[in-house]
Amino acid sequence: MIKKKYNISVEATLEVIGGKWKCVILCHLTHGKKRTSELKKLMPGITQKMLTQQLRELEADGIINRIIYNQVPPKVEYELSEYGTSLESILNSLCNWGEQHIIKEYGDKFAVLEDSILNK
Amino acid sequence: MIKKKYNISVEATLEVIGGKWKCVILCHLTHGKKRTSELKKLMPGITQKMLTQQLRELEADGIINRIIYNQVPPKVEYELSEYGTSLESILNSLCNWGEQHIIKEYGDKFAVLEDSILNK
DNA sequence: TAATATAGGTACTTTAAAGTACCTATAACA
DNA sequence: TGTTATAGGTACTTTAAAGTACCTATATTA
Numbered sequence A, B: 001m002i003k004k005k006y007n008i009s010v011e012a013t014l015e016v017i018g019g020k021w022k023c024v025i026l027c028h029l030t031h032g033k034k035r036t037s038e039l040k041k042l043m044p045g046i047t048q049k050m051l052t053q054q055l056r057e058l059e060a061d062g063i064i065n066r067i068i069y070n071q072v073p074p075k076v077e078y079e080l081s082e083y084g085t086s087l088e089s090i091l092n093s094l095c096n097w098g099e100q101h102i103i104k105e106y107g108d109k110f111a112v113l114e115d116s117i118l119n120k
Numbered sequence C: 001t002a003a004t005a006t007a008g009g010t011a012c013t014t015t016a017a018a019g020t021a022c023c024t025a026t027a028a029c030a
Numbered sequence D: 001t002g003t004t005a006t007a008g009g010t011a012c013t014t015t016a017a018a019g020t021a022c023c024t025a026t027a028t029t030a
Helices: A010-017 A022-029 A036-042 A048-060 A084-106 B010-017 B022-029 B036-042 B048-060 B084-106
Strands: A064-069 A075-080 B064-069 B075-080
Touching: A010 A022, A010 B022, A010 B084, A022 A036, A022 A048, A022 A075, A022 A084, A022 B010, A036 A048, A036 A075, A048 A064, A075 A084, A084 B010, A084 B084, B010 B022, B022 B036, B022 B048, B022 B075, B022 B084, B036 B048, B036 B075, B048 B064, B075 B084
Parallel strands: none
Antiparallel strands: A064 A075, B064 B075
16 A cells, blocks of 8 residues: 555545446445446446446545345446445535536536436 | 536536635635645645635636735735635634544654644 | 847647557346 | 356556646845
């Protein structure tokens, strides 16, 4: 374990949930455990490689659990770990803020949020 | 104004506060307004260019105010705007989570947080 | 007169993040 | 037999983020 120096504690948070995809993945997982293929459908823009890569990193940081079912074709599910749930309120706040921001910028959210996620 | 499509609202949040520096800058500004040179001291790793660039973007998104004093040498201060304060609780949570995470990973925060920020 | 402090601009380069393409395994089923 | 579904690995390439180096202005002070 290499001891890094941080100038402010938020840097440690960003190491864990920073980047383009991790918050998105985690927000989806706040709504319950998901299979890899479900996550892919929820995130049309992500590639297989990036999805697995981000999931591996989140797993390594203890944020999510990987549940492997021994069957063919393979089935794997991901869920927030107990530690991961300590991020839940932050993730919800980030989502809510985004929604309000969209409303502020565009008037209503229906104009810019994909139908797929509004019909939930 | 180009209408973007988001697959999840948190993407809108990340557009505003994502990246390596914005959360750090904003966390510092939650403790009150700061001059450019103060921010540079608080963030030894950031370059002049990145700092100004990030500040410009945050200003463009309405998150911070830029206060210009007409004097030489120049004096400019940055503060959270009224809209920016809607992020305050998120920023505090992100800092607190990071601190807890550091403690979890390293046992105590003194080992990895720079002295400069602990002696506050 | 020349140095200092402050804030910032700009062209260019480097690095890290992300993406593309192609590969694996295997049971079930048509 | 060969196609499908699922999850994932890997080498390589592209792109965007970040960094480097060097430039500006001007009142004040030594």
